[in-house]
Amino acid sequence: MEETFQQSITDLEQFHKFTEEEMKILENADRAAEEMAMPEYEHYLKHELSTESVEIAGKYGLFGIPIKKEYGGQDASPLTLALAQERLSQNGLGFSTLYDVQIFICGLAIQRWGREEQKKEYLKEIAKGNKIFAFGLTEPDAGSDPSSMRTNYTKKGSKFIINGTKYLISNGSIADFIILFATSAEEKNNITAFIVDTKSEGFEVAMRLKEKIGLFTSDTDMLQFNNIEVPEENILGSLGKGLHVGYSSLINGRLGIGSASLGLIDGALNAVINRSRERVQFGKPIGKHQLIQQHISAIRQNLEMARWPVYTAALKKEIYDKNPDNKELIAEMDLHSSLAKRISSRLAFESADRAVQVFGGFGYSLLSPVGQLFCDSRVTRIYEGTDEIQDLKIASSLLGKDFEAYK
Numbered sequence: 001m002e003e004t005f006q007q008s009i010t011d012l013e014q015f016h017k018f019t020e021e022e023m024k025i026l027e028n029a030d031r032a033a034e035e036m037a038m039p040e041y042e043h044y045l046k047h048e049l050s051t052e053s054v055e056i057a058g059k060y061g062l063f064g065i066p067i068k069k070e071y072g073g074q075d076a077s078p079l080t081l082a083l084a085q086e087r088l089s090q091n092g093l094g095f096s097t098l099y100d101v102q103i104f105i106c107g108l109a110i111q112r113w114g115r116e117e118q119k120k121e122y123l124k125e126i127a128k129g130n131k132i133f134a135f136g137l138t139e140p141d142a143g144s145d146p147s148s149m150r151t152n153y154t155k156k157g158s159k160f161i162i163n164g165t166k167y168l169i170s171n172g173s174i175a176d177f178i179i180l181f182a183t184s185a186e187e188k189n190n191i192t193a194f195i196v197d198t199k200s201e202g203f204e205v206a207m208r209l210k211e212k213i214g215l216f217t218s219d220t221d222m223l224q225f226n227n228i229e230v231p232e233e234n235i236l237g238s239l240g241k242g243l244h245v246g247y248s249s250l251i252n253g254r255l256g257i258g259s260a261s262l263g264l265i266d267g268a269l270n271a272v273i274n275r276s277r278e279r280v281q282f283g284k285p286i287g288k289h290q291l292i293q294q295h296i297s298a299i300r301q302n303l304e305m306a307r308w309p310v311y312t313a314a315l316k317k318e319i320y321d322k323n324p325d326n327k328e329l330i331a332e333m334d335l336h337s338s339l340a341k342r343i344s345s346r347l348a349f350e351s352a353d354r355a356v357q358v359f360g361g362f363g364y365s366l367l368s369p370v371g372q373l374f375c376d377s378r379v380t381r382i383y384e385g386t387d388e389i390q391d392l393k394i395a396s397s398l399l400g401k402d403f404e405a406y407k
C-alpha cells in the first residue's frame with residue numbers, strides 16, 4: 001500500500017477499529033488509485049473526462065462504500081469513505097470531483113432523504129456505478145446564495161413543470177440523473193429538490209465548460225431545463241424543503257472536498273520527496289539544499305494540520321448519522337465539515353504551490369505531477385461553498401444564529 005496512505009490508516013487505528021471489510025475497501029481504493037493514475041494523466045493532457053476511472057472505481061466496488069447493504073453497498077464508516085477519497089485524490093481531483101458529487105453529495109442525500117422506493121431504485125445503481133448523478137444547485141445569478149435561484153416549477157396535475165438554467169454543474173453532461181433544485185413559480189421561499197432523469201424531453205446541455213484553470217478531467221456544464229415534466233414521486237425530501245436537502249448534502253460534500261484536499265497534500269509531499277532526491281543542482285541533490293528542505297517540512301506540516309480536521313469531521317459524521325434529526329449534532333457536523341474543507345483546501349493550495357517551487361520550471365508544466373495538483377487545488381477553495389462562506393459559517397457557529405452574515 002502507498003506509504004503515506006498506510007501511515008494515515010495506522011495513525012487512525014487508535015481512534016477507529018477498522019473492520020476486515022473496511023481494510024479491504026481501503027486496499028481496493030489504493031489499487032484503484034494506482035490503476036487510475038495513468039489514464040487520468042493522459043486525459044488530463046488532452047483536457048477530457050477519463051471514463052476509465054469510473055470503470056475502475058466500479059470494478060473495485062468504491063461507489064458502494066457508504067451505501068447500506070440492503071441497497072447493494074458496503075455500509076462502511078465515514079472515516080473509511082474519507083480515507084478512500086483521500087487516496088483517490090493524490091494525483092489530481094478530476095475523478096474525486098465526480099466521486100464527491102456522486103457519493104458524498106447525491107448518494108448520501110438519497111440515502112438520507114429518499115423514500116424507500118427511491119432508495120431501491122437509485123441507490124443500487126449508484127452503488128454499482130452504473131448511473132451517474134449530478135447536483136444542480138448553482139445558477140448564473142445564484143451561487144453563494146442559492147435562495148435567489150430562478151429555476152422554477154409549476155404544478156400540473158400529479159406532475160411538475162420545471163424551467164431554468166443551472167451553471168457550473170459537475171458531471172452535468174454525463175449524468176443519468178440530476179438532483180435539481182427549483183423554486184415555486186407561485187410562492188416565494190418554496191424551493192424543492194427533484195430527481196430528474198436527463199433523458200426527459202426539454203433537458204439540454206447548453207455548454208460544456210472547457211476553458212477552466214484546472215480539473216481538466218472533470219465535466220463542468222451549463223444545463224438548460226425547458227418545460228421538463230417531473231412526476232410528483234420524484235420529489236426528494238418534501239415539497240418546499242429543498243434547501244434542507246441541499247444544505248445537508250453540502251455538509252457531506254464538504255467532508256469530501258476536505259478529504260480530497262488532504263489527498264492532494266499527500267500527492268504533493270510524495271512528489272517533492274522523490275524530486276528532491278533525484279534532481280541534482282550545484283553538484284548535489286536539491287534535497288540537500290536547506291531551503292528545499294524547508295518546503296518539504298512545510299508540506300509535511302500542512303499534511304498534519306489538515307489531517308485532524310478532516311478525520312475529526314469523519315468521526316463526528318459517524319455519530320451524526322445515527323441521529324440525523326438531532327439539531328445539536330447537525331450544527332456540530334456543519335461546523336466540522338466547514339472546518340475540514342476550509343483548513344484542508346487552504347493547505348492544499350499552499351502545498352501545491354510549494355511543490356511547484358521545488359520542481360522549478362518543470363513544475364510549471366502540466367507534464368509534471370505537481371503542475372496538475374497546483375491547477376486542481378484552486379477550485380477546492382470555491383466549490384461547495386467558498387472560503388468566505390465557510391468563514392462566515394464558522395464565525396456564526398461561535399457568535400450565534402443572530403450573527404449569520406451569509407443569509
Ligand SMILES: Cc1cc2nc3c(=O)[nH]c(=O)nc-3n(C[C@H](O)[C@H](O)[C@H](O)COP(=O)(O)OP(=O)(O)OC[C@H]3O[C@@H](n4cnc5c(N)ncnc54)[C@H](O)[C@@H]3O)c2cc1C
Pocket residue numbers: 101134135136137138142143144145167168169170171215220379382383384385386387388389392405406407
Ligand atoms: C469546477 C466547479 C464545479 C462546480 N460544481 C458544482 C456542482 O456540481 N453543482 C453546483 O450546484 N455547483 C457547482 N459549482 C458552483 C460552486 O458551488 C459555486 O461556484 C460557489 O458556490 C460560489 O458561487 P459563485 O461562483 O456564484 O460565486 P459568488 O456567490 O458570486 O461569489 C463571488 C465572491 O463573493 C463572495 N461572497 C458571496 N457572498 C458573500 C457574503 N455573504 N459575504 C462575503 N463574501 C461573499 C464569495 O465568497 C466569492 O468570493 C461548481 C463550481 C466550479 C468552479
